[in-house]
Amino acid sequence: MTVKDILDAIQSKDATSADFAALPLPESYRAITVHKDDTEMFAGLETRDKDPRKSIHLDEVPVPELGPGEALVAVMASSVNYNSVWTSIFEPLSTFGFLERYGKVSELTKRHDLPYHIIGSDLAGVVLRTGPGVNAWKPGDEVVAHCLSVELESSDGHNDTMLDPEQRIWGFETNFGGLAEIALVKSNQLMPKPAHLSWEEAAAPGLVNSTAYRQLVSRNGAQMKQGDNVLIWGASGGLGSYATQFALAGGATPICVVSSEQKAEIARKMGAELVIDRTAEGYRFWKDEHTQDPKEWKRFGKRIRELTGGEDVDIVFEHPGRETFGASVYVTRKGGTIVTCASTSGYQHEYDNRYLWMSLKRIIGSHFANYREAWEANRLVAKGKIHPTLSKVYSLQDTGQAAHDVHRNVHQGKVGVLCLAPEEGLGVRDEEMRAQHIDAINRFRNI
Numbered sequence: 278m279t280v281k282d283i284l285d286a287i288q289s290k291d292a293t294s295a296d297f298a299a300l301p302l303p304e305s306y307r308a309i310t311v312h313k314d315d316t317e318m319f320a321g322l323e324t325r326d327k328d329p330r331k332s333i334h335l336d337e338v339p340v341p342e343l344g345p346g347e348a349l350v351a352v353m354a355s356s357v358n359y360n361s362v363w364t365s366i367f368e369p370l371s372t373f374g375f376l377e378r379y380g381k382v383s384e385l386t387k388r389h390d391l392p393y394h395i396i397g398s399d400l401a402g403v404v405l406r407t408g409p410g411v412n413a414w415k416p417g418d419e420v421v422a423h424c425l426s427v428e429l430e431s432s433d434g435h436n437d438t439m440l441d442p443e444q445r446i447w448g449f450e451t452n453f454g455g456l457a458e459i460a461l462v463k464s465n466q467l468m469p470k471p472a473h474l475s476w477e478e479a480a481a482p483g484l485v486n487s488t489a490y491r492q493l494v495s496r497n498g499a500q501m502k503q504g505d506n507v508l509i510w511g512a513s514g515g516l517g518s519y520a521t522q523f524a525l526a527g528g529a530t531p532i533c534v535v536s537s538e539q540k541a542e543i544a545r546k547m548g549a550e551l552v553i554d555r556t557a558e559g560y561r562f563w564k565d566e567h568t569q570d571p572k573e574w575k576r577f578g579k580r581i582r583e584l585t586g587g588e589d590v591d592i593v594f595e596h597p598g599r600e601t602f603g604a605s606v607y608v609t610r611k612g613g614t615i616v617t618c619a620s621t622s623g624y625q626h627e628y629d630n631r632y633l634w635m636s637l638k639r640i641i642g643s644h645f646a647n648y649r650e651a652w653e654a655n656r657l658v659a660k661g662k663i664h665p666t667l668s669k670v671y672s673l674q675d676t677g678q679a680a681h682d683v684h685r686n687v688h689q690g691k692v693g694v695l696c697l698a699p700e701e702g703l704g705v706r707d708e709e710m711r712a713q714h715i716d717a718i719n720r721f722r723n724i
């Protein structure tokens with residue numbers, strides 16, 4: 278039995294759940310990994326010069342043992358998230374520390390502590406096997422998986438699953454991730470695959486869409502409301518392309534920040550009217566490595582007022598971090614909210630606290646999404662209210678190049694990876710619905 282037999286079953290029109298259940302599992306499969314032996318390979322290099330193509334491997338790995346409450350999924354497609362860039366450059370720390378720590382939780386979690394890390398936090402595919410205690414899913418189900426892994430044994434996480442003390446991001450802080458032909462997930466990560474999307478389109482939104490949903494829309498985030506002005510950094514990138522859609526769909530006004538005319542055009546194609554090209558306008562929020570320039574914050578704020586007709590922003594959707602955070606705090610309106618989920622340009626932020634407390638602003642930390650938020654975010658995709666922002670698709674063996682593109686910020690929206698799917702465009706089950714949304718689905722393609 279090989280993965281080829283699994284693919285044949287998925288592609289045959291008449292394979293039943295019983296047929297999938299009867300398929301013997303292969304002994305091994307191909308997976309994108311980083312190696313524990315490589316963790317020091319980039320020592321001394323600048324972040325920019327650490328090259329994912331050198332650290333990312335395509336390996337044949339054994340199929341992990343299936344535990345209670347878990348599922349093995351045949352992965353048709355996955356996508357590159359920035360967390361896989363961090364893993365591949367071993368910043369801010371090596372993810373093998375996460376696997377070692379997880380391995381100490383129980384006999385079952387020991388499986389994760391290996392000298393290789395199978396990465397990837399998105400997938401679209403087909404359930405192959407479910408472990409004891411799983412009733413909601415069965416072999417043959419077409420699914421996507423969100424990346425929240427929790428143990429749920431502590432009451433701390435019972436109201437908001439992101440607060441579980443054993444909260445982890447699957448494929449980043451756990452092993453057996455989605456950039457592979459087979460993945461191991463907890464069954465409560467599974468959600469129905471949107472029927473009108475191909476495998477690679479369905480695999481694209483998951484992580485960033487759920488994160489943007491909690492960060493911007495949820496009561497656990499900024500609770501955006503109709504009429505809000507929302508400043509969105511990196512509006513044509515992974516997170517930003519979903520934040521922009523949420524702002525528009527929710528009756529808010531996005532002010533989209535991008536770094537080129539091409540990206541500005543993408544933001545406009547999504548429906549945004551207020552766009553700032555940070556490169557063309559030449560903002561330099563830092564005079565040098567240690568000193569910010571409040572005059573530049575003010576110039577940026579003036580530009581926002583010019584675009585909005587004199588208003589400041591209610592919400593800043595933050596993730597670049599050190600480079601932009603001082604400006605983000607400054608340009609937020611009195612009583613407004615800066616909601617942050619990352620620090621791509623550096624995690625030691627500096628801002629002038631007078632502008633925060635005197636103007637009663639709030640900073641909210643946000644991370645991925647709880648079970649319910651991830652489900653709600655996927656539901657919006659399945660209903661055709663939010664669309665994938667897939668631009669380019671790579672083969673599994675070219676994942677290193679895909680991660681390099683994202684690391685160097687030469688991509689748009691989301692970058693997809695075909696795992697078992699032999700070509701793009703497969704897996705669409707609702708052609709009629711697809712036809713209704715085809716322009717939106719293809720907005721980011723081949724640009």
Ligand SMILES: C/C=C/C(=O)SCCNC(=O)CCNC(=O)[C@H](O)C(C)(C)COP(=O)(O)OP(=O)(O)OC[C@H]1O[C@@H](n2cnc3c(N)ncnc32)[C@H](O)[C@@H]1OP(=O)(O)O
Pocket residue numbers: 359360363368369370424446484488618619645
């Ligand atoms: C969905 C996608 C998401 C993304 O893309 S996010 C971007 C990528 N992610 C990242 O860049 C984050 C990577 N992670 C990290 O950098 C680290 O992961 C953290 C900085 C988040 C945490 O570091 P750590 O070393 O794990 O945490 P500690 O809590 O500082 O150290 C653990 C020890 O410190 C003790 N401790 C914690 N809080 C306190 C306290 N308040 N007072 C005293 N001690 C404390 C703990 O108990 C524990 O102890 P003991 O080592 O003995 O187990």
Ligand SMILES: NC(=O)C1=CN([C@@H]2O[C@H](COP(=O)(O)OP(=O)(O)OC[C@H]3O[C@@H](n4cnc5c(N)ncnc54)[C@H](OP(=O)(O)O)[C@@H]3O)[C@@H](O)[C@H]2O)C=CC1
Pocket residue numbers: 358359360363484485488510511512513514515516517534535536537540555596597600601618619620621622643644645646683686690
């Ligand atoms: N905590 C969480 O749950 C999550 C955190 N993240 C983190 O968020 C960050 C962004 O992820 P994602 O959106 O997928 O990444 P992308 O690279 O797809 O998009 C980020 C965008 O941010 C903009 N940007 C990058 N650097 C700067 C800068 N110095 N100043 C201003 N803008 C900048 C770029 O747009 P442009 O050049 O056009 O301005 C870029 O396209 C990563 O660090 C990631 O790890 C992501 C998802 C979940």
